[in-house]
Amino acid sequence: xxxxPEVEQVRISLLPQIKGKKIVKAEVRLPRMILxxxxxxxxxxxxxxxxxxxxxxxxxxxxxxxNGQYIMAHLRMTGALLxxxxxxxxPSFAKIRFTLTDGLDLWFTDIRTFGTMCxxxxxxxxxxxxYASLGPEPLSxxxxxxxxxxxxxxxxxxxxxxxxxxxxxxxxxxxxxxxxLAAADIRPTRxxxxxxxxxxxxxxxxxxxxxxxxxxxxxxxFRDYQDADGHMGNNRDFLxxxxxxxxxxxxxxxxxxxxxVGGRGSVYCPRCQK
DNA sequence: CCGTCCTCCTGGCCGC
DNA sequence: TGCGGCCAGGAGGACG
Numbered sequence: 499x500x501x502x503p504e505v506e507q508v509r510i511s512l513l514p515q516i517k518g519k520k521i522v523k524a525e526v527r528l529p530r531m532i533l534x535x536x537x538x539x540x541x542x543x544x545x546x547x548x549x550x551x552x553x554x555x556x557x558x559x560x561x562x563x564x565n566g567q568y569i570m571a572h573l574r575m576t577g578a579l580l581x582x583x584x585x586x587x588x589p590s591f592a593k594i595r596f597t598l599t600d601g602l603d604l605w606f607t608d609i610r611t612f613g614t615m616c617x618x619x620x621x622x623x624x625x626x627x628x629y630a631s632l633g634p635e636p637l638s639x640x641x642x643x644x645x646x647x648x649x650x651x652x653x654x655x656x657x658x659x660x661x662x663x664x665x666x667x668x669x670x671x672x673x674x675x676x677x678x679l680a681a682a683d684i685r686p687t688r689x690x691x692x693x694x695x696x697x698x699x700x701x702x703x704x705x706x707x708x709x710x711x712x713x714x715x716x717x718x719x720f721r722d723y724q725d726a727d728g729h730m731g732n733n734r735d736f737l738x739x740x741x742x743x744x745x746x747x748x749x750x751x752x753x754x755x756x757x758x759v760g761g762r763g764s765v766y767c768p769r770c771q772k
Numbered sequence: 773c774c775g776t777c778c779t780c781c782t783g784g785c786c787g788c
Numbered sequence: 789t790g791c792g793g794c795c796a797g798g799a800g801g802a803c804g
Binding site for chain 3: 499501555557572573574575576612627628662664671672720761762763
């Protein structure tokens, strides 16, 4: 599932391919993926516009247009943005097609169809609530150890749930949350207000470290994630716990366990993580 | 504020 | 081989 490093990899691969290209035509094959405005307004709003930049915040991607508006996309679990040449076969699970200049197509594909798109900005006051309330991103100047300490202290919640809450930290999903907890030797079920200062320090470092490593490795590919060139990331080879239930802990050799925390599968080492 | 449950969805995998 | 059933999970909403 695309989390911050995967979405960033999509952004990086997408930008040089679509920057300066004009959207000649938009085709929405699954109307409910368009959150705002109506599908006809979305189509007429983007047709004729040129993409000037591609940005990312948390797991959201924004395609800036030359009139100040922007297309915002969330890939959720299985969404992908792909660029193909006109002669290439249509990608599988294509849900939205943007015909671009220079013989290119930008596709929003999605197997499970939880992905969303919207058109906003300009004189349109509508905002995506999730986007508007995003917390600071790992590796950013506003994500400080003191910020984490303060948020953790005033919250009473299992740390795994805390890490997945995009209002508190933007960009972590199930993979990187489990990885950060493993790197910091903290159990997913530990309550935030019971973390020691030392643990908060370790967690702060771990969150930044696992995200940086994910970015360096062009993301983690399990099943569905690929970037705009159709490439996979290789961070999977470096994972400590995610997807490794029943296998030995890379640090101590104990068998990794899987439990449910907040409805999410959570893999951890019962010996290392406290 | 927090937890739990539900919803959206379908490919992949397991057991029979 | 084929089929039923379950799982994966990001986010938002209802409810206690």
